[in-house]
Amino acid sequence: MNWDWSAVGDFMPRFWDGVLVTLQALVLGSLIAFALGLIWAMAQRSPLKVVRWPVMVVTEFIRNTPLLVQLFFLFYVLPEWSVTLSALTTGVIGLGLHYSTYTAEVYRAGIDGVPKGQWEACTALSLPRGRTWSAVILPQAIRRVVPALGNYVIAMLKDSPMIAVIGALEMLGQARQFTASTFQPTEPITVVGIAFILIAYPASLLMRALERRLVR
Amino acid sequence: MTDLTAGLWELLFKGVWVTVQLTVFSAALGAFVAFVVGVARTHRLWIVRFLSGLYMEIFRGTSALVLMFWMFFVLPMAFGWQLVPMWAAVLALGLSYGAYGSEIVRGALAAVAPAQQEAGIALSFSPWQRLTKILLPQAWPEMIPPANNLLIELLKGTALVSVLGVGDITFGAALVRNALGESAPVYTIILVMYFVLAFLLTRVMRAVERKAKAGIGQAPEKGNGLRKLSVRQATAISRSSSGGAA
Numbered sequence: 001m002n003w004d005w006s007a008v009g010d011f012m013p014r015f016w017d018g019v020l021v022t023l024q025a026l027v028l029g030s031l032i033a034f035a036l037g038l039i040w041a042m043a044q045r046s047p048l049k050v051v052r053w054p055v056m057v058v059t060e061f062i063r064n065t066p067l068l069v070q071l072f073f074l075f076y077v078l079p080e081w082s083v084t085l086s087a088l089t090t091g092v093i094g095l096g097l098h099y100s101t102y103t104a105e106v107y108r109a110g111i112d113g114v115p116k117g118q119w120e121a122c123t124a125l126s127l128p129r130g131r132t133w134s135a136v137i138l139p140q141a142i143r144r145v146v147p148a149l150g151n152y153v154i155a156m157l158k159d160s161p162m163i164a165v166i167g168a169l170e171m172l173g174q175a176r177q178f179t180a181s182t183f184q185p186t187e188p189i190t191v192v193g194i195a196f197i198l199i200a201y202p203a204s205l206l207m208r209a210l211e212r213r214l215v216r
Numbered sequence: 217m218t219d220l221t222a223g224l225w226e227l228l229f230k231g232v233w234v235t236v237q238l239t240v241f242s243a244a245l246g247a248f249v250a251f252v253v254g255v256a257r258t259h260r261l262w263i264v265r266f267l268s269g270l271y272m273e274i275f276r277g278t279s280a281l282v283l284m285f286w287m288f289f290v291l292p293m294a295f296g297w298q299l300v301p302m303w304a305a306v307l308a309l310g311l312s313y314g315a316y317g318s319e320i321v322r323g324a325l326a327a328v329a330p331a332q333q334e335a336g337i338a339l340s341f342s343p344w345q346r347l348t349k350i351l352l353p354q355a356w357p358e359m360i361p362p363a364n365n366l367l368i369e370l371l372k373g374t375a376l377v378s379v380l381g382v383g384d385i386t387f388g389a390a391l392v393r394n395a396l397g398e399s400a401p402v403y404t405i406i407l408v409m410y411f412v413l414a415f416l417l418t419r420v421m422r423a424v425e426r427k428a429k430a431g432i433g434q435a436p437e438k439g440n441g442l443r444k445l446s447v448r449q450a451t452a453i454s455r456s457s458s459g460g461a462a
Contacts, residue, residue, distance in 0.1 A: 002294070003294075061407070061411055064368060064372075064410070064411050064414040064415070065372065065407045065410045065411050065414070066371075066372040066373075066374075066375035066386070066410055067372065067375075068372075068375040068376060068378070068379075068386060069375055069386055069389070069403065069406060069407055069410065070407070072386070072389070072390075072399075072403055073399070073403040073404075073407065076393065076399035076403065077399045077400045077403060080398070080399060080400055157279075158278070158279040158280070159279070159281075160279075161279050161281040161282055162281060162376070164281075165379050172279075172281065172282055172285065175285075176285075179289065185285075185289035185290055185293055186289075186290045186293050186294050189282065189285050189286050189289060189290050190286065190290060192282055193278050193279075193282045193283065193286055194278075196277060196278045196279050196282060197273075197274060197277035197278050200276075200277040200278070201273055201277045204277075
């Protein structure tokens with residue numbers, strides 16, 4: 001085994017660029033996943049069957065098909081419909097959309113966990129529907145699901161290298177580019193692999209701590 | 217919409233076969249790893265617990281795609297081991313999903329009533345006998361629903377191998393796309409193919425669960441098809457949070 005520290009040094013500037021793109025994709029993807037997931041979850045509780053059904057079908061379909069293929073779909077098919085987006089934007093949309101179907105289940109569990117008496121109290125006080133959701137149900141539901149949402153952010157982090165495949169230069173993309181010009185795959189790919197562990201492990205410890213604090 | 221010729225369909229169906237093989241082999245390796253690591257995490261020696269915990273954190277911590285790249289590009293360069301792409305893929309998928317599976321095994325073992333374990337000790341069963349005759353038979357029906365979720369994640373994970381040139385469904389789709397010069401039809405078709413595979417997988421696992429539960433005299437919970445997945449996850453979370461009712 002030949003490990004070349006100078007290759008690590010050469011890779012570092014690109015690596016930090018990659019970290020920045022990974023974090024960008026992660027933050028934007030999470031925002032989409034959190035917002036869209038909440039919409040899916042609330043739509044699945046709609047009294048109208050025409051709302052519930054399509055939402056259920058769409059979310060089940062997205063959840064049970066590979067993110068990689070969805071990314072290819074967005075990347076190749078959207079331009080055919082004359083919507084042209086950058087690789088990173090496509091990746092963010094793909095990550096956000098895919099994980100929104102997971103967060104939808106998390107929110108749904110949180111909403112189901114709110115005691116029935118809370119809904120009845122809202123009816124008794126004749127709160128309008130919007131106030132019921134925003135002031136009573138969601139604050140209680142979301143507090144409990146924060147750790148579960150956090151776990152999906154970590155899962156998204158680990159899926160984020162997939163956007164390198166459609167050409168976004170996040171950590172793995174930078175490693176591939178570096179390898180293509182220097183023919184030294186060992187150092188950059190190992191560095192990226194270790195970087196994932198270094199980010200994901202403390203983050204998962206944080207989520208476990210949050211779970212103890214918030215979910216009681 | 218351009219029509220796919222018979223030859224192009226054949227490409228896709230060959231890909232389906234490769235995806236199925238990949239899923240089955242990686243699941244077999246993953247299950248083996250999951251049982252070994254999961255049981256090792258309950259071992260009485262701290263060093264065994266520590267090493268199995270380390271394995272789990274490392275393989276769960278890193279990304280499956282990065283691990284696959286590592287096995288494809290770094291292993292041959294650094295150690296001179298050149299693996300056939302198919303087997304490198306199975307190894308990467310099996311090792312990383314096995315790490316996730318070990319948590320399922322550990323959790324299910326921990327959920328068996330402690331009195332069962334104590335009864336085994338009282339009857340002077342050896343640790344191996346306790347594991348195989350008392351703990352596992354009761355724990356394994358509990359493992360099946362979460363294992364089903366993990367298997368679907370694994371099925372979705374197999375799409376990654378196309379990046380490294382293994383001819384699975386996604387790889388076939390890229391070829392078909394080049395031949396047609398059009399992306400929408402073929403990617404729609406393969407998304408549906410993956411969905412059907414996931415659905416079939418869920419059906420099989422439901423049957424296995426029924427059999428396993430019947431083996432220890434329980435009836436499985438109600439629910440059907442893919443919907444069952446979400447119901448399962450949902451109840452697990454809401455159950456743990458219901459104690460905090462305001």
